[in-house]
Amino acid sequence: MVKCVENQIPLRIVLAKVGLDGHDRGVKVVSRALRDAGFHVIYPGLWQSPEAVVRTVADEDADWLGISLLSGTHMTLVPRIVEMLRAAGLDHVGVLVGGIIPETDVPKLLELGVARVFGPGTPMAEIIDFLRAHGSRTHA
Template sequence: MVIAKTDGNATFGNRTMPKRILLAKVGLDGHDRGVKVVARGLRDAGFHVIYSGLWQSIDAVAEAAQDEDVDWLGVSILNGAHMTLVPALINALHDRDLDHIGVIVGGIIPQQDQQKLTQLGARGCFGPGTSIESIVQFLS
């Protein structure tokens, strides 16, 4: 059997595997309803979803992304710490040579901070009210 990854989809022999995404809550943010809704929506859309649970450290999330061989890492932040946590997470991925993993951010993030996060390496930012369909389309 040959395993190959192209455009985020993995093939195992003649079978295409779904894209893998790790959804994470980093730091002390305990608001998890939104990330659970996104997790279910992405799962229903055919993604392989791994949810890290609450209160994860940057290193634990980067290690999980590596261990799970994910295509995407989605970080949900609702406590205003996005300008500290997201750059640290992107650096932790870089330190592990995981620059191929796309990072997306969800939460209450001001427009000017969304632009800064994108410049720092996040591939997308999604605020409250974003439809699951638009997230699926972005990731596909």
């Protein structure tokens, strides 16, 4: 008889482009790689406001939020989103940031509660392994 492996619910991750930034090559590649790796990916497209992102995270019952920013606005938009997640009682949702983030800003983002910053040249496996290792606090 075939033995049933652990019944796994796929991790749910919202990937978000916020603000006016149109650089979506990275976010599309990541969403496809995560989908292929068995994650449930929700990507609502460009130009999301922080409010809209938080609403999507809540509506989709997400485990993770990945914010993609290549426009230099991360120090304005990420703190707002993190704050709004907290206010909405969604602090169990892990936050990842990807894109062009100067090294000096990385510790500031981690301080805010961002779990990890993935810069350019990150192999997809690194993101996948990170998510698998950390799992879900939403569906713990």
